[in-house]
Amino acid sequence: AGTAGGTVAGEPPASAPTVDDVVRLAMATADAEGLGGLSMRRIATDLGIPTMTLYRYVRGREDLLARMLDTVYATSPLPDPLPDGWRARAEVCARTMWAAFQRHPWAAHVMSMTRPQVLPHGLPHTEALLSAFGDVGGRRLDLDTRMHLTVSVFQLVRGLGVGIEPAVQARRDDGLTDEEWMDRTLPGLQAVADARRYPHLAAATGTEIDLTLDTLFEFGLARLLDGYAAFLGEAS
Structure with a gap:
């Protein structure tokens, strides 16, 4: 449970909650208990309002999840200025997203690669990569190629990120x-x-090997970008 409007979760709020209150409480619940602990009824109860009243703030669970994911992006901004060079920029974009997924283990599950949500605060991340691949070594890449290069970076991070929440939950379950x-x-x-x-x-x-989600992320990112370098005709 979390707090909203300055009150303890479950107590009636001193004033009517805002959409931000709803989203913050939902994120706190998902952070603490995973998506399995998140429901419209649960959030409404913790806010001290009827469940149906919650639909005045969000259209439904999918809308709530999209707003939560957008807030993850909003609180995980890219550095300004961005580094020069496509590889350095791809690395910083990927690591920024990876750190966000570690802070919010549920976020990778919410992120859709086939039916992407409208996420205003996620646009800078996509724009950063599209622009990075815009002109490589004097070679102007077409938009189709740039989109595939960009989305493949996101897919790598998201694909590994979905393993974070089950790992966290397993540690909670068995200690x-x-x-x-x-x-x-x-x-x-x-x-x-x-x-x-x-x-x-x-x-x-029979050998001690350092194999974790973090090492898989670093190894996978490095090899993906090595492949990009070969594809783009650059030295790895």
């Missing part, structure tokens, strides 16, 4: 860190990873 869970699970995995049938996997399970 184990990822390292503690792996220590408990590894013997069972080693038992079934027969070295004669799975020599490479057996070797991997």
